[in-house]
Amino acid sequence: MIIKSFFKVTMVTFIGVVALTTGIMLMSSCGGSGRVKILSEADSLKGLKDFYLDYFPIGVAVSPRSLQGEQGEFIKHHFNSLTAENVMKPQLLQPQEGKWNWEEADKIVGFAQANGMKVRGHNLCWHSQTGEWMFKDSLGNQASKELVLARLKEHITQVVTRYKGKIYAWDVLNEAIDNADPANVGYRQTQWYTICGEEFISKAFQWAHEADPDAILFYNEYNTENPAKREKTYEMLKKMLDQGVPIHGVGLQAHWNIGGPRHVGQLHQQGEGEFVIPGTSEDAIRESIDKFASLGLVVQITELDVSIYTSKTDTINTGFTPEREQKQIDFYKMAFDVFREKKDVITGVTFWNLSDRGSWLDSRTPRRGKHYPLLFDENMKPKKAFWEVVKF
Ligand code: GLA
Numbered sequence: 001m002i003i004k005s006f007f008k009v010t011m012v013t014f015i016g017v018v019a020l021t022t023g024i025m026l027m028s029s030c031g032g033s034g035r036v037k038i039l040s041e042a043d044s045l046k047g048l049k050d051f052y053l054d055y056f057p058i059g060v061a062v063s064p065r066s067l068q069g070e071q072g073e074f075i076k077h078h079f080n081s082l083t084a085e086n087v088m089k090p091q092l093l094q095p096q097e098g099k100w101n102w103e104e105a106d107k108i109v110g111f112a113q114a115n116g117m118k119v120r121g122h123n124l125c126w127h128s129q130t131g132e133w134m135f136k137d138s139l140g141n142q143a144s145k146e147l148v149l150a151r152l153k154e155h156i157t158q159v160v161t162r163y164k165g166k167i168y169a170w171d172v173l174n175e176a177i178d179n180a181d182p183a184n185v186g187y188r189q190t191q192w193y194t195i196c197g198e199e200f201i202s203k204a205f206q207w208a209h210e211a212d213p214d215a216i217l218f219y220n221e222y223n224t225e226n227p228a229k230r231e232k233t234y235e236m237l238k239k240m241l242d243q244g245v246p247i248h249g250v251g252l253q254a255h256w257n258i259g260g261p262r263h264v265g266q267l268h269q270q271g272e273g274e275f276v277i278p279g280t281s282e283d284a285i286r287e288s289i290d291k292f293a294s295l296g297l298v299v300q301i302t303e304l305d306v307s308i309y310t311s312k313t314d315t316i317n318t319g320f321t322p323e324r325e326q327k328q329i330d331f332y333k334m335a336f337d338v339f340r341e342k343k344d345v346i347t348g349v350t351f352w353n354l355s356d357r358g359s360w361l362d363s364r365t366p367r368r369g370k371h372y373p374l375l376f377d378e379n380m381k382p383k384k385a386f387w388e389v390v391k392f
Contacts, residue, residue: 257307306385
């Protein structure tokens with residue numbers, strides 16, 4: 001009895017001290033931006049997701065390894081939705097025909113279930129990270145349309161069926177619209193498209209829907225803030241919807257940067273030109289959300305990060321300077337102001353990676369080096385931008 005109440009008192013004191021310390025830390029950490037924010041003790045104990053319970057789930061892209069130890073606790077504290085960063089991509093799940101690797105993907109789904117989190121499935125059909133075997137016949141020549149579609153059906157059916165009732169939303173199709181020339185965007189000339197034509201798109205959604213009629217099915221794309229690409233994406237979706245294809249939502253990847261919503265990584269990867277985004281970043285984001293919502297679709301922000309570098313010609317590796325930090329704070333605040341305003345159509349916001357300790361952007365060429373794109377620093381502590389996003 002005495003021991004029990006001693007334990008209780010000690011725990012209460014401990015929690016109080018943690019809250020107080022965090023509160024004090026908040027005050028001092030925000031002081032640098034010239035603004036002092038004092039959060040209540042209760043708020044200072046909350047994770048990112050808790051501030052958004054009345055808005056939308058807050059997700060994060062993870063690897064199975066990150067679910068352990070300190071990082072696992074961090075994920076549980078701040079997020080209530082998970083996306084597999086890689087292990088559910090076609091090549092990882094089915095590297096050879098009929099050879100399935102479920103183990104890693106199962107770990108993510110198991111962790112989410114054990115901790116009451118949602119899972120977004122990512123992704124069922126993409127031109128990248130997909131086994132070459134999908135497009136080859138037994139002689140190594142290009143496979144026929146019938147064979148390629150049959151394989152796509154088998155892949156989608158197996159994957160969606162396995163996680164039926166456990167994965168609530170799927171990125172069925174990733175990046176089908178070309179990005180090369182803003183004046184002339186059309187379908188990306190992938191093997192899916194050149195072998196199957198548009199049919200692979202409608203079929204992919206139909207097969208996913210047949211496998212799990214309750215799953216919310218997304219088309220996921222980047223650079224939709226570019227008006228030409230947005231228009232083309234819109235036209236494709238409208239055409240499909242008019243044909244009765246079961247598409248329920250659009251995923252805006254949102255690999256942005258402090259200069260506006262441009263997709264630094266992909267542009268670098270493909271050696272493409274820079275896009276000029278007319279209007280402010282805020283307008284571009286707003287217009288994208290409104291345009292897709294006007295089709296009756298829900299919108300999710302699926303891969304959010306905000307690099308501190310604005311283009312491939314931006315000064316390389318300056319580090320996290322106070323100027324870049326302030327721009328990032330302002331950008332994140334603006335973006336979340338818009339997301340909250342659009343909460344009727346936005347049904348999820350997912351970050352791509354956990355913290356500035358490691359982002360996919362850091363290993364990209366030609367700009368190898370740290371991009372500091374997330375809300376948590378290298379020690380997984382909230383950055384100033386975090387407090388701007390949760391204080392509303
Ligand atoms: C795209 C894909 C993601 C991921 C990122 C970069 O946006 O949709 O799965 O591969 O590129 O890591």
